[in-house]
Each structure stands twice: as structure tokens, then as C-alpha cells.
Amino acid sequence: MGSEEVKVVSFWASPFGKRVEWALKLKGVEYEYIEEDIFNKSNLLLQLNPVHKKVPVLVHAHKPIAESLIILEYIDETWKQYPLLPQHPYQRALVRFWTNFVEQKLFDAAWLGMCSSGDEREKGVKVAREVMEKIEEEIKGKRFFGGENIGYLDIALGWISYWLPVWEEVGSMEIIESLKYPATTAWINNFLTHPLIKDTFPPRDNMILYYNRRKTLFSTFNV
Numbered sequence: 001m002g003s004e005e006v007k008v009v010s011f012w013a014s015p016f017g018k019r020v021e022w023a024l025k026l027k028g029v030e031y032e033y034i035e036e037d038i039f040n041k042s043n044l045l046l047q048l049n050p051v052h053k054k055v056p057v058l059v060h061a062h063k064p065i066a067e068s069l070i071i072l073e074y075i076d077e078t079w080k081q082y083p084l085l086p087q088h089p090y091q092r093a094l095v096r097f098w099t100n101f102v103e104q105k106l107f108d109a110a111w112l113g114m115c116s117s118g119d120e121r122e123k124g125v126k127v128a129r130e131v132m133e134k135i136e137e138e139i140k141g142k143r144f145f146g147g148e149n150i151g152y153l154d155i156a157l158g159w160i161s162y163w164l165p166v167w168e169e170v171g172s173m174e175i176i177e178s179l180k181y182p183a184t185t186a187w188i189n190n191f192l193t194h195p196l197i198k199d200t201f202p203p204r205d206n207m208i209l210y211y212n213r214r215k216t217l218f219s220t221f222n223v
Contacts, residue, residue, distance in 0.1 A: 004061035006031040009045060011038045012202050013210050015159030016068035017056035022155050023072050025196045027079045069099060072152060084152040098138060098145075099156040106131040110164055114171030114211065115218035121173065128175045132184065135160075140183045143190055150194060154187075161188040162201050170211045 006024065008031050010017025024031050036045050036055050048057045048064040057064050058071045065074050076084040085092050106128055113124030135157070139145060145153035160176075168175055178185045191197060 007034055007059040008032070008056060009034045009036050009048060009059065010056040011036050013207060014038075014055055015163045018200060019068045019155050019158065020056045020058055020071050020075070021200060022150075022158060022197060023075045023084060025200070026084070026150060026155075027075060027082050029075070029079055069103070069156060072155060076152065082149075084146075084155065086146075086151070095145075095151070095153045098153055102131060102135065102157055102160075106135075106160070110167050110175060113173050113175070114167040115215045121171070125173050125175060129177075132175060132177075132181055136181045136184050139187045142183075142187075144187065150191070150197070154191060158191055158197070160184075161191045163207075166204065166207045166211055170208060170215055 006029055008017065008020050008024070010020065010033065012035060021031075021033070034044070036042060038055060041053060045055065045057065046053055048059065049055075049066040052066055054066070056068055056071065057066050058074065059065075060074075060078065065071050072084065085095060109124045109127035109131065111124070113121050113128055116124065144150050145157065164176060167173075176184065176188070192201075
């Protein structure tokens with residue numbers, strides 16, 4: 001099982017797409033990467049993900065799977081080497097809880113902080129910092145959320161290590177205060193320097209340019 005060809009349809013700056021690639025790399029699964037233009041969506045993407053029309057999409061044995069967190073679970077169930085989720089149901093439930101909490105709270109709050117100004121911006125930064133406090137408590141005393149090795153929660157939260165600092169720069173805001181969150185800062189460094197992860201990040205200069213454009217577009221549409 002799992003020997004059929006694997007393709008990842010994604011966009012170079014997508015933190016969600018990177019999750020899928022990280023999981024496959026940790027599992028040692030070979031895959032073909034297909035770059036998608038999210039501003040001019042291809043027929044391929046519309047066929048593979050007709051419901052959301054979004055990246056990433058994993059194609060395994062000609063079957064498409066959408067939504068990055070669902071893809072992570074599929075990858076973990078399909079390729080048994082290097083388990084991402086804990087074996088115990090309670091520990092698995094905790095991982096899913098933290099994944100959902102950060103997904104729902106931090107991503108939107110940080111995005112709002114980056115793209116808006118005034119009270120809206122302050123509101124976004126405040127919520128994002130509150131989430132960071134919870135993350136700090138959760139990672140204390142551990143190398144990774146998965147213990148000594150990168151696990152599902154590390155992959156789900158991996159965007160914090162690289163995308164969030166870019167958003168902070170673009171939005172002229174501070175969410176990850178290194179003195180206030182030393183355990184999180186150590187985790188970020190451990191994640192960024194992991195042998196299988198460290199060469200997967202898009203060039204920072206390109207990211208700054210891209211998210212500055214996104215910020216401008218956001219501001220234009222939300223006047």
C-alpha cells in the first residue's frame with residue numbers, strides 16, 4: 001500500500017501546502033510537486049478540489065484529498081513509518097484540540113493584525129499574543145510538541161516559525177516576544193533547523209513582497 005505515485009498541488013507561499021510537504025518528507029515519501037497559480041486557478045485544481053477550489057491537494061493513486069489537516073491524517077494513516085499522531089486516543093485528542101484552537105484563533109488574528117490598522121490591528125495583535133501565551137505553556141520543557149521528534153502538532157503549527165515573523169514585519173507588529181516566550185522561541189529554532197525542514201522555506205524577500213501585496217489588496221477591498 002502507498003506505493004502508487006503521489007502528487008502535491010500547492011502554491012509556493014502557502015503555509016498549508018508546506019504542511020503536506022513536511023509530512024511526506026518526514027515519512028520519506030517521494031512526491032511530485034505541482035505549482036498552482038491561486039490567482040488564476042487551473043482546470044486541474046478545479047477538477048481536483050471542486051468544493052473549495054483551494055490548495056493544497058494531495059493526489060495519491062489518482063484520488064484527490066483536500067484540506068491540509070485532513071491530508072496530514074490521511075498521510076499518517078497511509079504510511080505507517082514515522083507516526084505523526086500519538087498512539088493513545090487521549091493524546092491524539094489533545095493534539096487535535098490544540099491544532100483547532102491555533103487554527104481558529106491565531107491565524108485569523110495575526111492576518112488581521114498584518115492587514116489592518118488602528119483598533120482592528122490592535123485587536124488582532126492582542127488575540128494573537130493571548131494565543132502565544134497558551135502555546136508557550138504547552139511547549140515548555142519539550143523540544144517539540146511531539147516530544148523529541150516533530151509530530152502532527154509541530155507540522156500544523158510550523159507556519160508560526162517562518163510565516164508569522166514575515167507577517168510581523170509586513171504589519172509592523174510584534175506577536176512573538178522572544179523574552180516573554182523563550183520556550184516557543186527555542187521550538188521555532190528547533191523547527192527551522194531540522195534537517196528535513198530547513199531547506200523547504202520560500203525565500204524571505206519573496207515572502208515580504210508577496211504579503212505586502214496581499215496587505216494592499218486586503219486594504220483596498222476592505223475600505
